[in-house]
Amino acid sequence: MTATGQLADSLRILRGDPRVGAVSVPPANGASPPAVVVIPDEGWLRGQVADAATLARRALRGWETTYDLAYRKPDAAPRPDFVSWTSSFTREPISQADMEDWLAATVRRLRALGHRRVLEIGCGTGLIVEAIAPFSEAYRAADLSGVAIRQLRAWLGTRDDLAHVETVHAPAHEVGAAWSADLVILNSVVQYFPDAAYLRQVLDNAWGALRPGGHIFIGDVRLLSTLPSFITAVALARSAEACDVAALRRSIHAAWLAQSELVIDPGFFHGFAMEHHARVSTRLKSGRSASEMTRYRYDVVIGKTEEDDIEIEMDKPIEIETLAGLRAWLAAPGPVPVVVRGIANKRIRSDVIAQHLVGEAAADTIVATLRGRIEAADGIGDDVADPADLEAMAAARNLHCAILAPPGAIDGRYDAWFGRSAYRAGAAMGGGPATDASQPLLLQVLRRLGADLLDGLSRALPAPALPSSILPVARAARLDGPLYEVFNFSL
Numbered sequence: 001m002t003a004t005g006q007l008a009d010s011l012r013i014l015r016g017d018p019r020v021g022a023v024s025v026p027p028a029n030g031a032s033p034p035a036v037v038v039i040p041d042e043g044w045l046r047g048q049v050a051d052a053a054t055l056a057r058r059a060l061r062g063w064e065t066t067y068d069l070a071y072r073k074p075d076a077a078p079r080p081d082f083v084s085w086t087s088s089f090t091r092e093p094i095s096q097a098d099m100e101d102w103l104a105a106t107v108r109r110l111r112a113l114g115h116r117r118v119l120e121i122g123c124g125t126g127l128i129v130e131a132i133a134p135f136s137e138a139y140r141a142a143d144l145s146g147v148a149i150r151q152l153r154a155w156l157g158t159r160d161d162l163a164h165v166e167t168v169h170a171p172a173h174e175v176g177a178a179w180s181a182d183l184v185i186l187n188s189v190v191q192y193f194p195d196a197a198y199l200r201q202v203l204d205n206a207w208g209a210l211r212p213g214g215h216i217f218i219g220d221v222r223l224l225s226t227l228p229s230f231i232t233a234v235a236l237a238r239s240a241e242a243c244d245v246a247a248l249r250r251s252i253h254a255a256w257l258a259q260s261e262l263v264i265d266p267g268f269f270h271g272f273a274m275e276h277h278a279r280v281s282t283r284l285k286s287g288r289s290a291s292e293m294t295r296y297r298y299d300v301v302i303g304k305t306e307e308d309d310i311e312i313e314m315d316k317p318i319e320i321e322t323l324a325g326l327r328a329w330l331a332a333p334g335p336v337p338v339v340v341r342g343i344a345n346k347r348i349r350s351d352v353i354a355q356h357l358v359g360e361a362a363a364d365t366i367v368a369t370l371r372g373r374i375e376a377a378d379g380i381g382d383d384v385a386d387p388a389d390l391e392a393m394a395a396a397r398n399l400h401c402a403i404l405a406p407p408g409a410i411d412g413r414y415d416a417w418f419g420r421s422a423y424r425a426g427a428a429m430g431g432g433p434a435t436d437a438s439q440p441l442l443l444q445v446l447r448r449l450g451a452d453l454l455d456g457l458s459r460a461l462p463a464p465a466l467p468s469s470i471l472p473v474a475r476a477a478r479l480d481g482p483l484y485e486v487f488n489f490s491l
């Protein structure tokens, strides 16, 4: 029997559901029952997403519970640690060495900004407090998780030198007003915000609290343009050699749907800075470690200019067209600063190739074959470089190097800037549209719909007549193509 025949009763019930606009069965191989792709009825979906306040409250409650559980450790003496950082690839904790590398690089960037009065939003159990508070006069640390704040308070009680740290149990949108700071820190937090509008509200409050000459540091932001390759790489890493591309695409789609974190293009922050005539830099995480923390994330610094600073112009860098040109320039550096744009990132190169090959491959190609093709394609190209190699080359010539994540870059391509003094952010050149961020609330609605529809079918039909899964997509250009292509972020 064909897949569609086997699922005839399921398809009939789904098509009659008022929440469903269209239904399709993507090609499948192997013994497992096929999946069903569902496009929700547009009016129904719009109605659901319109109630953003309820969805956002639900999302905030979800993260509060997640972190309360993650931080609970009744037997250990409280102190800041890396307890909640887990690899998406292995589901094991990210190694202590990688996390220490990550923390040291973050703290270096924070210390370079200078600070006397610090507001930290989403402080967790105090990793950043420990590194930054000793060098500040006033420090307010806030977090959504009550368990985090209790642990932080208990640890602070053991540190007389940190008596000036004030702790607040509150969500990000409720802190910032009626305080003034010269450094506002949001490190590894904004990915847990419900949507871009919430982030915008928090940044507006932070901007209001910021003194002239001060900075907002937004650390560890997940890069939107590399989300497809990241998800592909994770799904591929977890797939058996004999698994076929049809099944791989289903796991990629399920992983898309499971994305409850906010993932943002740098253009979002450039847009915010442009509105406020602020300086802005969006820089890839530095460091040699191969973990996802350095491969798919970036830091943002937004600076409020002093009144007498407004006329200062940033040096316009000289453009170098190719990496070969850069190597020649580095052999005998001429006038600075210089910039090379659109460099393919060697750290994520094979993931980007995987993403494209999964889209193109025939559905019955097996993962072992796919891995061979990825390996063969990797290493081809003369526009590829590891950011850490460029940083090392610059350091060897006493130059500074900034690895910039520009707005809207395809496949995580980056710009490398070289100068004799440290990189100084300029005023924003251009922002991006409001859709420059993922939509966790939309995915929340789609996930619920998928689960509800499958639940309804399993009550009405025997197991052999059920699909293996229901995969809702917000909108599809075509329903008969590879499932991988039909996922769409925007409504």
Ligand SMILES: C[S@@+](CC[C@H](N)C(=O)[O-])C[C@H]1O[C@@H](n2cnc3c(N)ncnc32)[C@H](O)[C@@H]1O
Pocket (backbone or CB within 6 Å): 060, 063, 064, 067, 084, 121, 122, 123, 124, 125, 126, 127, 128, 142, 143, 144, 145, 148, 170, 171, 172, 173, 186, 187, 188, 189, 192, 193
């Ligand atoms: C990955 S931890 C980072 C902790 C700390 N910033 C650091 O770098 O070590 C994320 C923290 O953000 C907090 N958080 C998540 N959503 C939040 C929100 N809407 N408002 C305030 N804190 C939030 C979580 O409770 C958690 O403690």
